[in-house]
Structure formats: C-alpha cells, structure tokens
Amino acid sequence: MITFDAVTFRYTEADPPVLEDVNLSIAEGELCLVVGATGSGKSTVLRLVNGLAPHFSGGHLTGTVTVGGLDTRTHPPRDLAGTVGVVGQDPLAGFVTERVEDELAYSMEQLGVAAPVMRQRVEEVIDLLGLHRLRHRALSTLSAGEQQRVAIGSALTAGPRVLVLDEPTSALDPHAAEEVLAALLRLVHDLGVTVMLAEHRLERVIQYADSVLRLDADGSLAYGPPAAVLASSPIAPPILELGRLAGWEPLPLSIRDARRVAGPLRERLRAAQEGEPLSEEKPRFRSGSTETPTSPLALHARGLQVRYGRMTAIDDLDIDLLCGEVTALMGRNGSGKSSLLWALQGTGTRTAGTVRVADPPDAAVGAGRGAGVDPVTLAPDARIRSIVLVPHAPADLLYLENVEEECREADHATGAAPGTASATLGRLWPGVQDSVHPRDLSEGQRLALVLAIQLAGSPGVVLLDEPTRGFDYEAKRRLGVLLAELAASGTAVLLSSHDVEFVAQVADRVVVLSEGEIITDGPASVVLTASPGFAPQVARILRPLPFLTVEDVRSTLAGAP
Template sequence: MIQFDDVTITYAEAAAPTLADVDLVVPEGELCLVVGRTGSGKSTLLRAVNGLVPHFTGGRLTGRVLVDGRDTRTHPPRELADVVGLVGQDPVAGFVTDSVEEELAYSMESLGLAEQVMRRRVEETLDLLGLAELRHRPLATLSGGQQQRVAIGAALTAQPRVLVLDEPTSALDPGAAEEVLAALQRLVHDLGMTILIAEHRLERVVQYADRVVRLVGADRPPLVGEPSSVLAGSPVAPPVVRLGEAAGWRPAPLSVRDARRLAGPLRERLAGLSPAPPPAAPAETLLRASDVVVRYPGTVALRGVSLSVGAGERIALMGRNGSGKSSLLWALQGTGPRHGGRVAVDGMDPADRRPAERRAAVGLVPQQPTDLLYLESVRAECAKADEEAGAVKGSCRELLDRLLPGVPDGSHPRDLSEGQRLALVLAITLTAAPRVVLLDEPTRGLDYPAKERLAESLRTLADQGRAVLLATHDVEFVAEFATRVVVLAEGEVVSDGPVAEVVTSSPVFAPQVAKVLAPQRWLTVREVSDALGEVTA
C-alpha cells in the first residue's frame, strides 16, 4: 500500500539530507510505527506519503514514493486526498471550520459526497472517538486533547485507505489515548486500513504495531522490522522494554501484560527494598491560589480551586481532557481569565504586575509554544530572551543546548520540529529564571532522552528554590519528575498527594513499571536498576 524506493529528502539550504536511502514497504492492513529521536525526520517521512513533501515544503526528493500505486511525484496532495488522510502534530493548524460537526463533514464535502452519506459517517465517527457530547461545540473552546480527537475524526470521515498520524496521542489523557488507539486497531483489523504513526509515547502504541521503522540518522538507512527486535537496545524504547532489558528478559516484552507474566522472580528480588523516600515538605510557600473560578461561554472550567505550591516542589497537574488544567495555569500566570478567587506569588497577584515583573515571577510555557515565537531565527529568539531577561549573553542558547543539543542557530523557528520548538520556548522562558515555572504539556514531541534532560533541568530549578508546576498526560514523565500530583476533574481538585501514592492507586495514571511490579510501589526503571545494583554490590 505504501512503498518508499531509495528515497532521500533534502530541504533547501540544508547541509545534509533529512532522510537518506529509505526503503520501506507497508502492506495493506498493517499498523506501522515510526520512531526516532526528536528532529530525526519522522514528520518528513509521514508528509512524503501524501505528497506534502516536497510539493508544499520544497526541497529535493530522489527515489520514489508510491501510495496505492500512485506516484507522489505526479500526484500532488489533492489527487491523493481520497486515499490518504493526514493528521499533523498541530491539529488547530488544520481546522477550516468553526464547530466539531462542521469540521467532521468538511473533508466529505470537498470530495462531493451525498448528504445522507456524510450524515451517517459523522454519526459513526462521533461514536467511534467519543465526541458525541461535543458535536455542537466551537473548536476554539475545546481542550488540546479534544481538538486532537476532532482532527483524527475529520480525517476518518473521508474513509481513506491510508491514515497517517503524527503524534496522535500527545495531547490525550491516558484513557482517551487508549480509546483512540483501540479505535485505530479496529480500523486495521476489521476494515483493512493501513495506518502509519509517528509517536514518542511508545508505551501507549508499541503493543499495537505490526512493524517499526526506526530512524537512526540521515547518514544511515532506517531499521525496519518486528517491534521487539528494532527497539532492543534503542534509546527510544518504552519503559517496559527497558525494564525487561534491566531484568534480563529475552526478548523484552512490549506490553504490561506480557511483562507481568515474567515479573514474579523480579518482584522476589525487590522484596524488602524500597525506592528513595520522598523529599521533605517545603518550608516556604511561593504560590498560593484560593477559590479560583474560571468560566467560558456554556461551561465552568474551574470551580473554586485552591492550591499552594512551595519552594522546591515539582508538581504534576493531571486529569482528563477538559478538566481545567490549562485554565488553571493561565489563571495562575495572571494573563488568563479569572472570574473569582485570589492568586499570589511572593505575596503579589501576577495579574497586577507589569509584563517584565510577571515574567520574573511566573513563567508559562503554553500548550502551543509557537505562539511565543515571532523572530526570524533561533539565534534571534535566544538573543532577545537574553536581552529581556537581563541575562548574560548566550544564556538562552546554553539552556537550549542542555535541553536539546543541535538545534541550528540559523533555522526559522517555524521550520523546526514540534520538539525543537518546545525546547526553544522552554529555554526562552527559563532564561528569565522565574520563581514559579508553569508548563502545559511540556513533553509533546520530545523523545525519551530529551525528556530525561528536561526532567533534570526542572529538578535543578527546584533545587535552586523555585517551584515547578506542569500540566501533563505523560504518566511516565510524571514518574520520573514529580514529587507531588494534583488531579483535577470537572474543574475541581479530586486528589492531591505524593506521586507514589496518587499514581499507584490509579489504573489510568500509573506508569508501566508500577503496573508490572504492583503491589510493590516502584515507579521507574531507574529506581529498579538502582535497587538491583545495591543488592549485587
């Protein structure tokens, strides 16, 4: 169904190809997973399937890409629209209507389908993706995860034979991600659809993959094969695979279920041991919110939320899509709507501070980091960040290199990958050294090594006496980073406590290691490896 024949793609003015010597065949009715480091060319490979690369992006493509027998050289994207559906990393950028129902119908209208057919498919898609309650909602009022499900639904209503998805679960809560992936699996198994997915949160999707394509660098062809063999020893492998390697299981399991079948002896070795104790309670409160209320037309996002954040705390804000996480972050930062309650950072309301003072008090990295990028190059953005923060020249660039090395100085920020743009905005925000750091889904587009570096950078900030509060659906990152978890539901705090207590008590928010080793309270591969090392030392 999809065929790459010796494909090399080089963008204009690039010193080296983004993809080189790609030979790949994805048969009909398979789910193929594309993995690789941040910036390795995954999005480029996906966009070559429907001809966006190079017809719209420019650059040079050598070799040949065939989709259902059509050569993308001679068939531009509009002539592949009936065969290929594409969902990009930024769903908002692809919306062309105002409401959920209109967006689901738009692709069918473009293909000239009959009204009765469109109505039936819209209803089927609303049910398939759990969108029925949102059908009349304006797209602008949806959470990031809800928008992502709408984007997937809009691609599905045209009933393409090939569906290409770039980070489809990055903004979804764990429950919604499972529902979407289960729906995609049904499309593969029951309807014979061919699906190509690029995803960094491999713990969610690898168990569904028939094959994996691992991009290992532009100077080397990709590795293609069975998931267990391709991911063995890879730096971009999910925790359950890395746990299997640490425990000596061969081959390493791909799912929690398979790992639990092997985990009995490992649990015996860990019996009587325990992870490091949680840090002591903070002595100083930096941020205090009392009875915060936020309303939007037709809905109440926050219903009297109260929260205190201490110096050195690392807090993960979790909850279903639409539970109020982003609304709370913006209310705390001071520029978002707040219809009741009080917020104080070091005794002052951020909403009453001047912009420069606010940035020094509270820094916020939004869910759409591109909104903060407006200059022509990475170099210019970093220089401006140093200037506005009064920091030593090169401070922002140093932070960027610590988070994600190798981002080109001369690149336009909008030409970067999602993960690279996120790293740049993180560096810009952290250059001001705010007392409180707020982050909304900060791991979207980041591979596992990049997330480890992010966690280390945020731990360093906390160790310096700052407070870090992030909203995320990434349970594995929460296990690595957080000391405390606050769970929101329908705009209210329903759980607040140490990370081990909160996540291990929830089958939805528990990380893979916790599920494999339950009832023992281990959260990460690192904790297990350190404990085993102490036993053998």
C-alpha cells in the same frame, strides 16, 4: 499498500539525505509505528506518503513512493486526498471551519461526497471517537486533546485507505489515548485501513503495532516486527528497558506479558529491600488542608473560579505551591488544567479567587519586596521575573525573525546576562541554529526555545502546559535534569502533563483535577501507584512493589548484597 522503491530524499542538494536508498513495503491493514529521535526523519517519511514531500515542502526525491497504486511523484496531495488521510502535530493549525460538526464534514465536501453518505460517516466517526458532547462546540473552545480527537475524526470521515498520523496521542490523557488507539485498531482490523503512526510515547502504542520502522541518527533504517527492531534500539519504552535490565527473552511488549515473567524480578527486589529501614515519604502540604508546609510557599491561591459564559472550568479551587517542589497537574482532557495555569499566571481568565506569589526581586537591592503580590497587578516585565507560563502552543510567544533575536530579547526583557537564554536552549536542545526562523523549527525545538526564553529571568514559579510534546526520550531526560536543578534552587514548578512516564521521573507531588476540582493531592509515589489510569509502566508491571521507573529498579538491584 505503501511501497518505497530505492527512495532517497534530501531537502536541499547541500544537505545530507534524510533517507537514502530505502526499500520497504507496508501491507494493507497494517499498523506501522515510525520511531526515531527528533530530527531523524519521521515526519519526512509521513510527508512522502501523503505527497507533501516534495510537492509542498520542496526537496529532491529519487526512486518511487507508491500509495494505493498511485505514484506520489505524479500525483500531488490533492489527488491523494481520497486515499490518504493526514493528522498533523498541531490540530488547530489544520482546522478550516469553526465548529466540530462542520470540520468533520469539510473533507467530504471537498471530495464531492453525497449528502446522505456524509451524514452517515459523520455519525459513525462521532460514535467511534466519542465526540457526542463536542459536536456543536466551537473548535476554539476545545482543549488540546479534544482538538486532537476532532482532527483524527476529520481525517476519518473521508474514508481513506491509508491514515498517516504524527504524534496523535501527544495531547491526550491516558484514557482518551486508549480510546483513540482502540478506534485506530478497529479501522486496521475491521476495515483494512493501513495506518502509519509516528509517536514519541512508545509506551502507549508499541503493543498495538504490527511493524516498526526505526530511523537512526546516522541515517540508517530498520523495518520489521516490533520486538526485533527495538531489541537493541537506543529508543525504547520503559517496558523494554525493564526487560533488558531483567534479562527477559523475548522482550515483552505489553503489560500483561511483562507481568507473566516478572515474578522472579519482584522476588529479587523484595530480597533487596529486606532489612532496610522503611523509608517514609517526606510529608507534603496538601492544598486546602491545615497542615504546616514543609517548605516556604511560592504561590498561595484560594477560591479560584474560572467561567467561560455558562461553563465553569475551575470551581472554588485552593492550591499552594512550595519552593523547591515539582508538582504535576494531571486529569482528563477538559478537566481544567490549562485554565488553572492561566488563572494562576495572571493573564488568563479568573472569575473569582485570589492568588499570591512572592514579589519579583528588586534589581536595586537584589531581593523581593513584601510578602506577596497578585500576578494580575504586575507589569509584564515584572511578571516574567516572578511567574511564567509555557503554554501548550508555544509558538504563540514567538514573534521575531530568528532564534538568536528571540534569545537576545529574552535576556534584555528580564535583565539576564547576555547569552542566558541561548545557553539554556543549548542544554535543552543542542544544535539549534541561531539563524533559523522559529516557524522552521520542529514542535519540540519551538517548545525548547520558549522554555529557554521564559526561564531567562529566573522566575520563582514556573508553569508548564504539556512540556514534553515533540520531545523524544533523550530530550525529556535533559528537561528532567533542568527541572531538578530549578527545584534545587528553590523554584516552584507546576507542570500539566499526560505523560505519566515523565511525571514519574520528575514529580515530587501529583494533583489530579476533575471537572475543575482537585480530587487527589499527594506524593507522586502514592498517587501514581494507586491510580490504574495514571500509573507508569514499571508500576503496573511490578505492582504491588512501590517502583515507578526503571532507574528505581536499577538502583535497588545495584545496592543488593
């Protein structure tokens, strides 16, 4: 179905090749997972399949890419539209209508599909992806995860033989991601659709892949069965990292297979813990309770309500954030997480309730003034030194001509020392060129740039909405180190995330929302291990032992006699 014959591709003649002399063939009805570090060429491979490279992006292509018998060199994307469906990283940027149902039908209208067939396909896709409640909604009112599902549905209604997806689950909660992946599997198994899927969160998809195409930093490429290709890969989900640590052979790809061989490892861990004093979780302040906080309050909110017309997104919610604590905000898509972040930050909708944060420091005396202030009352230059928000669409905050200007303006606006934002960007994402326009950065690079800009003023409260989208495992490790340093300096961090593995690594506390209300609030080690939906891979494999990450296991085994 997809063939690369001696393919070499570079964007300019001066650049090294992204792909060099690649030969591979992906069969009909195969789910191929494309993996690699950010910048390794995953998106380029997908663009070559759908014809966007070189027809839209430019570049120099030698060799032949054939999809469904069509040579992409002589057939531009418009000729491939009925054969290849495409879902990009930013669904909202690809929408061309205003309502969900219209968006689902749009691609078929362009292909001249008969009205009765269009109606049937729209209904089939709505059933397949569970879009019943959204069909009459405006696209602009959907959560990021809901927009992602609509984008996938829009690609499916055209009836493609090949479906190309770039991080399709990055904005989805674990349950929604499983539903979308189940739908993709039905297409693969029942209809013979060939799926190429690039994804950083390998833990979600590796067990479903028929093959893996791995792109390495040195430009080399490996293609074959998942276990074989990932056995020695530096990029691997926790289940494979745990398998390597435990010496499992062959490496399991699913939680079920891992649990079948994990008995001896669980016994080793139990033995390592014998004789040790039971460690007690540091008591944490639960919002709305009468317990005394163990750390100073950085943010105090009571009775928050957010309404959009007749829809209530946040309903009479109380929450406190502690200085030096990293709190993860989790819940289904549409549960109100983004609405809560914007309401706390002060520029979003807040129908009712109060929010208090520590006053921004006075430059003249180097200290805060007073016992707290509502962010709504702060001027923009004061707010960014008190409470900041990195939204799930970070490009909305970028407006200058290049990276250097964005960083320089951030330093100036916050009163930070020159080079502060640039230094933070270099830590989060080494190698980003100062002269590059923000729109030419990858999604992960744009997110890192906005993080650096927002942190320049050393705010007391940092709010992050899906801060790992577009981040590979190494980039997430660097972000985790930075968040730990912020917490150690007394900053309160609240991050909304569907990335349970990242939450397991960085969060002290987890708050779970449902329909605008807090339903769980407690230590991460308790909440994540108790929840089937939000438990990380290590917790699922080693249950009932209280381990969340591979590093937890490694440190316990290292301390064993």
